[in-house]
Amino acid sequence: MINLYPDEMAEIYDAMYQSFIDYDKEYAFYNNLLQKNEPKSILEIGSGTGNIAKRFIENHQNYRGLDFSTSMITIAQKRNPDCEFLHGDMRDFNLEKKADAIIITSRSTSYLITNNDINDTFNCLYNNLNPNGIIIFDFIDANRYIPFIKENKTVIHSARHKGHSYLRKSDWEISSHDNFILEWTAKYYKDKIDNTTIIANDYSTVRVFTLNEIQLFLYLHNFEIQEIIDRKTYAFDTFVIVAKKKS
Known part of the structure; x- marks a missing residue:
């Protein structure tokens, strides 16, 4: 996985996605799923330029962001000076304090090219969640x-x-x-x-993934699916998965 967005691309991405995505609705969508499980701490992977982060912070939620692009994090930090953003890879990160919920947004799962990438990611999510923690992520439907x-x-x-x-x-x-x-x-x-x-x-x-593939990967990594949502976005037909860490 390379540094996906250099400085220039990060700024262009940020400008374009202000129109592509209604971030108030995006925040409401994820927050509604989160609140069904009442997490006390939330990590967003693929936090990008901090647009959803802004909504979590404004609502006084215990939120951290993680992204692979340092250029994205620079913009996110300027937008949210009081928020913690971590530079990291979803396949290999280690939180000092585990989270109750981890969300992977913006179809960031698309960059998990190999089966090893996926296995490493789900293993990492499991290890960084508190008992009965949940994950929420979307993927493009193949x-x-x-x-x-x-x-x-x-x-x-x-x-x-x-x-x-x-x-x-x-x-x-x-x-x-x-x-x-x-x-x-x-x-x-x-x-x-x-x-x-x-x-x-x-x-x-x-x-891109089939739903059956994702279901099997989750089963193999001790996650129990709670909810499957068929969701269209501005460009892609996606599924959103809510799954709970099993003991």
């Missing part, structure tokens, strides 16, 4: 997304922020049928699509 990208080779998303239009032109290619691995190429533009004025390029290798 059964719906792979047919979509086979029919739509190029996908354009637009967003508007602080008087500017931002556009992202994405191309997808299936590179492995074994683990449903996709190569994602994205070009970013400001105000209009003009290949002479590309403001950034982004290249990522990502993985």
Whole structure:
């Protein structure tokens, strides 16, 4: 796993996602699931530029964020100066104080390319949770997304922020049928699509999952699924899983 978002990309990501995602609704969605279990402490993995963190802090919840991108953390810390953000890898981190709940947001599971990545992540989540702790995470549904990208080779998303239009032109290619691995190429533009004025390029290798795969990985790592939610986002058909740590 590389540093996913250098300084320039972190700023562009932050600007675009202000329009892509209603963060008040995003916070309400996750907080509703969390409060069913009344956690006293929460860790968000993939906390990014701190938009959901801002809502947790404003509501005086015991929240910490963790992200692999130092550039993202820099923006998040400026947005939330009184919040603790940790630089870390979801496959290998160790909290000084274990959490009652860990959420993985923004489809960050897509960057778990190998089965070892997934096994290491679920093992790490288990070890950093208090007894009966819960995890909540989303993932892109392979059964719906792979047919979509086979029919739509190029996908354009637009967003508007602080008087500017931002556009992202994405191309997808299936590179492995074994683990449903996709190569994602994205070009970013400001105000209009003009290949002479590309403001950034982004290249990522990502993985999409079937629900059955995720259910089996959770079973093998001693998590009991509490809830499965079929949830659409601005770009992806996803499932959200709520699972509890078993003794």
